Amino acid sequence: MGTASTNTAKPAMRESLIAAAFQLFLERGYEQTTVDDIVTLAGVGRRSFFRYFPSKEDVVFPDHEQSLADMTAFLAASEDGDDPLDRVCDATRLVMRMYAENPTFSVQRYRLTREVTGLRTYELSVVWRYEKTLGDYLRTRWADRRDGTLRANVVAASVVAAHNHALRHWLRSGGEGDPLAEVNRALEFVRGTWDEGRGGGEGGGVQGEETEDVVVVITKRSTPMWRVVREVESSLGEDGEAPRRS
Amino acid sequence: MGTASTNTAKPAMRESLIAAAFQLFLERGYEQTTVDDIVTLAGVGRRSFFRYFPSKEDVVFPDHEQSLADMTAFLAASEDGDDPLDRVCDATRLVMRMYAENPTFSVQRYRLTREVTGLRTYELSVVWRYEKTLGDYLRTRWADRRDGTLRANVVAASVVAAHNHALRHWLRSGGEGDPLAEVNRALEFVRGTWDEGRGGGEGGGVQGEETEDVVVVITKRSTPMWRVVREVESSLGEDGEAPRRS
Numbered sequence: 406m407g408t409a410s411t412n413t414a415k416p417a418m419r420e421s422l423i424a425a426a427f428q429l430f431l432e433r434g435y436e437q438t439t440v441d442d443i444v445t446l447a448g449v450g451r452r453s454f455f456r457y458f459p460s461k462e463d464v465v466f467p468d469h470e471q472s473l474a475d476m477t478a479f480l481a482a483s484e485d486g487d488d489p490l491d492r493v494c495d496a497t498r499l500v501m502r503m504y505a506e507n508p509t510f511s512v513q514r515y516r517l518t519r520e521v522t523g524l525r526t527y528e529l530s531v532v533w534r535y536e537k538t539l540g541d542y543l544r545t546r547w548a549d550r551r552d553g554t555l556r557a558n559v560v561a562a563s564v565v566a567a568h569n570h571a572l573r574h575w576l577r578s579g580g581e582g583d584p585l586a587e588v589n590r591a592l593e594f595v596r597g598t599w600d601e602g603r604g605g606g607e608g609g610g611v612q613g614e615e616t617e618d619v620v621v622v623i624t625k626r627s628t629p630m631w632r633v634v635r636e637v638e639s640s641l642g643e644d645g646e647a648p649r650r651s
Numbered sequence: 652m653g654t655a656s657t658n659t660a661k662p663a664m665r666e667s668l669i670a671a672a673f674q675l676f677l678e679r680g681y682e683q684t685t686v687d688d689i690v691t692l693a694g695v696g697r698r699s700f701f702r703y704f705p706s707k708e709d710v711v712f713p714d715h716e717q718s719l720a721d722m723t724a725f726l727a728a729s730e731d732g733d734d735p736l737d738r739v740c741d742a743t744r745l746v747m748r749m750y751a752e753n754p755t756f757s758v759q760r761y762r763l764t765r766e767v768t769g770l771r772t773y774e775l776s777v778v779w780r781y782e783k784t785l786g787d788y789l790r791t792r793w794a795d796r797r798d799g800t801l802r803a804n805v806v807a808a809s810v811v812a813a814h815n816h817a818l819r820h821w822l823r824s825g826g827e828g829d830p831l832a833e834v835n836r837a838l839e840f841v842r843g844t845w846d847e848g849r850g851g852g853e854g855g856g857v858q859g860e861e862t863e864d865v866v867v868v869i870t871k872r873s874t875p876m877w878r879v880v881r882e883v884e885s886s887l888g889e890d891g892e893a894p895r896r897s
Contacts, residue, residue, distance in 0.1 A: 529775045555840055558816045559809050566808030570801050594801055598844055 419457045419467070421447045426464045427513060435465075435521045462527045465514060469531050472503045473538060480542040489546040490560065490599055493539045494592045497568045500535060501588045504572060508580030515576040536565045560599050567591035665703045665713070667693045672710045673759060681711075681767045708773045711760060715777050718749045719784060726788040735792040736846055739785045739807065740838045743814045746781060747834045750818060754826030761822040782811045806845050813837035 425447035429438040440461055444454050458464045476496045483492050504511045518524045543557035550556065571587035671693035675684040686707055690700050704710045722742045729738050750757045764770045789803035796802065817833035 526772055526776050529779055530772050533775055552840060555813065555816050555837055559812045559841060559844075562808040562812030563805050566805045567801065570804045591801055594798060595805060598805075 416457075418447075418449060418453060422449065422454055422457060423464060423467050426461075427510070430465075430517055431513060435517055435524065462524060465517060465524055466527065466531060468503050469534075472500055473531075473534055475499055476535065476538055480538065483542070483546075489543055490596055493543060493561065493564050494596060496539060496542075497535075497564050497592065498585065498588060501568060501572060501584055504575075505584045512576055512580040532565060532569065536561050539564060560595075563595045563599065564592065567595045662703075664693075664695060664699060668695065668700055668703060669710060669713050672707075673756070676711075676763055677759060681763055681770065708770060711763060711770055712773065712777060714749050718746055719777075719780055721745055722781065722784050726784065729788070729792075735789055736806065736842055739789060739810050740842060742785060742788075743781075743810055743838065744831065744834060747814060747818060747830055750821075751830045758822055758826040778811060778815065782807050785810060806841075809841045809845065810838065813841045 422443060426438070426443045429442050429446060438461075440451060440454055443461075443464070444451050447454075454464075458467070476499055479496050479499060480492065483489075518528055540557050540561035543561055544554055547553035547557050568588055568591065571584060571591040575582060575584040575587055668689060672684070672689045675688050675692060684707075686697060686700055689707075689710070690697050693700075700710075704713070722745055725742050725745060726738065729735075764774055786803050786807035789807055790800055793799035793803050814834055814837065817830065817837040821828065821830040821833055
């Protein structure tokens, strides 16, 4: 856990630069640290720094490029039979795994990002790229649907918001607990809202401890769906939460 | 429509600076235009520019601060009986109205934003502030709900995504058509997903041109809601789109 990432195939010099940068950011602050300071501590030249990082901001987020590439490759490897919603949820978990690999580093970076406006802006652009990557995939998968683009954009935003909710909660707690469990819970919430069923037997075969009463709903054809759902939920004695696939 | 905005109570000098800035941005490009160029064309001093705009980027988005303030005030004026989802949808329409007030200016800015990375980043931070404003309101309103914070974050992201979907579509079309109608359609999509019913009589009284057939759905208590919805939708001959309140 001594280095900034446990990913393999990363040059040692890159890792040294990240470690040196974070040591200085924590000691004297981000704004007060220059690239010269970083390369001096790491014992390398300025050109080595810029070989790995286009700017000082980039050394704060050293793993996002790889993570975006991993997400893109993962989605590109999808098959037609894959459920698109499952797929974007799984793709999002890849990002959380990156953070979870090194809690100390993730928490340090989070604190830094909250203090420095420029880093916050940088992070927003990274989040936007993740959302766009998920949205591009969903738009393609739902291209022949009415409202497919709108649905893709809204679902991508929902998934990213759920991921960031879980991530932020974990980072604020100082990296305690299992962030993967948190993101799973948040993604289930989104999935419970958007999942329309996948033709297979899952879900329909769920057996809980509840009784197997039959619920009969009678409604007019013109009744809006939200009202039908409400009616069914109230028959079921639920509290109005989005449905879970438990 | 000759000036950059039809809002009242804006000093003429501010309007002149915006008009001069956009004339130059369009003529010679954003990067190639300096603040000195803008103030020379507008016939005022540098200090006048910075009295209204902290930076050159800010003159590109002159109305967002006011729009954010309007949104915050609108949400703060909410009453306990207001449906939170309705309220954030209405708050989002305020932003669309700002764009719709001056289509030419909005489209020019959109093209500029797509060309200049710095402006794109600036815009992301503005979008984030809108989302945070909506999220703060929803978090307060849903504070006593299980999953209230998660729900607030996901719904705020969904509403913003729907708004931006409609806005982008309108801007790409060159500002043709009615953006308010587009945003209403997009917000209905989100509302159809998240609306849990509001106790009032709206919706239930909707009368369409469709026949008033009665639909009977029989389901087991343990059936997941998505499957019930799908069943009702397929009875209604819909294509699985989120329900509309027509």
